[in-house]
Amino acid sequence: QTVVTQEPSLTVSPGGTVTLTCASSTGAVTSGYYPNWFQQKPGQAPRALIYSTSNKHSWTPARFSGSLLGGKAALTLSGVQPEDEAEYYCLLYYGGARVFGTGTKVTVL
Amino acid sequence: QLQLQESGSGLVKPSQTLSLTCAVSGGSISSGGYSWSWIRQPPGKGLEWIGYIYHSGSTYYNPSLKSRVTISVDRSKNQFSLKLSSVTAADTAVYYCARGVDSSGYRTFDYWGQGTLVTVSS
Numbered sequence: 261q262t263v264v265t266q267e268p269s270l271t272v273s274p275g276g277t278v279t280l281t282c283a284s285s286t287g288a289v290t291s292g293y294y295p296n297w298f299q300q301k302p303g304q305a306p307r308a309l310i311y312s313t314s315n316k317h318s319w320t321p322a323r324f325s326g327s328l329l330g331g332k333a334a335l336t337l338s339g340v341q342p343e344d345e346a347e348y349y350c351l352l353y354y355g356g357a358r359v360f361g362t363g364t365k366v367t368v369l
Numbered sequence: 370q371l372q373l374q375e376s377g378s379g380l381v382k383p384s385q386t387l388s389l390t391c392a393v394s395g396g397s398i399s400s401g402g403y404s405w406s407w408i409r410q411p412p413g414k415g416l417e418w419i420g421y422i423y424h425s426g427s428t429y430y431n432p433s434l435k436s437r438v439t440i441s442v443d444r445s446k447n448q449f450s451l452k453l454s455s456v457t458a459a460d461t462a463v464y465y466c467a468r469g470v471d472s473s474g475y476r477t478f479d480y481w482g483q484g485t486l487v488t489v490s491s
Contacts, residue, residue: 296477298478312476317477349416360408
């Protein structure tokens with residue numbers, strides 16, 4: 261059973277920067293896992309932010325960026341806004357299977 | 370603008386079969402390069418991918434649910450469906466349908482339905 265692990269929670273000040281990570285139980289995350297990041301606010305469906313490691317959707321704000329960092333996928337929020345407070349999920353592709361991460365609750369305080 | 374809308378029974382008895390449909394509008398379910406997935410989220414918990422289907426009818430299921438899941442497509446109605454058999458309270462969740470992009474070089478879920486809550490209870 262493949263497990264994709266994220267930090268349970270992170271706190272950031274408005275205007276600050278925070279980095280979320282996404283680790284695979286199978287080893288280092290590479291671009292071949294097509295890392296994706298999603299934002300979910302209470303009562304809403306998830307919204308795609310980043311695909312294939314670092315690509316932004318047309319609707320993704322510029323302050324969100326994706327990368328690979330120390331064997332993990334990473335999502336960096338720069339110049340955090342109050343509306344960025346949400347749950348964030350990564351997604352990795354294992355051949356035909358897709359596995360979501362455990363989720364990170366980002367609090368803007 | 371592509372839109373996905375889930376529908377189906379919101380209350381299912383234990384041991385019975387959960388059935389949901391996702392209607393796709395603003396685009397064709399038969400377009401190449403896309404898969405059509407079901408994803409669920411138990412109350413207060415994280416996301417779990419259930420499985421996907423291509424317009425050709427080929428499927429791939431989460432190994433942990435494979436024995437109970439069937440996803441099918443109805444191209445004439447531009448919709449796809451989920452059946453989950455032998456449900457228990459652990460299957461209580463918000464169920465989402467989503468479009469998967471599966472092109473060379475990039476993969477993602479770009480469009481999602483709003484989700485529908487299914488409760489398993491007698």
